[in-house]
Amino acid sequence: MMYITSIVFTLIAWGAGLLLDANIHFGDPQGFLCLRVLLPVLAMGLCLLRAIKENKRDGDK
Numbered sequence: 001m002m003y004i005t006s007i008v009f010t011l012i013a014w015g016a017g018l019l020l021d022a023n024i025h026f027g028d029p030q031g032f033l034c035l036r037v038l039l040p041v042l043a044m045g046l047c048l049l050r051a052i053k054e055n056k057r058d059g060d061k
Helices: 002-023 035-060
Strands: none
Touching (some): 002 035
16 A cells, blocks of 8 residues: 555656646746656655654554
8 A cells, every 4th residue: 555655646746746847937948946856756755754654653562
């Protein structure tokens, strides 16, 4: 279940980053902020941190 959640959140973040890159104009047509890369990396990182936290909490029981 954790894998599916991570994949879904990463794809949603990629789509949001793609939309933001396409609609925020800084003069560079390729996306100056590279949000289509940044947001999925952040989403996957947060999913991994949450999984590690849950794993440690389950190990303490």
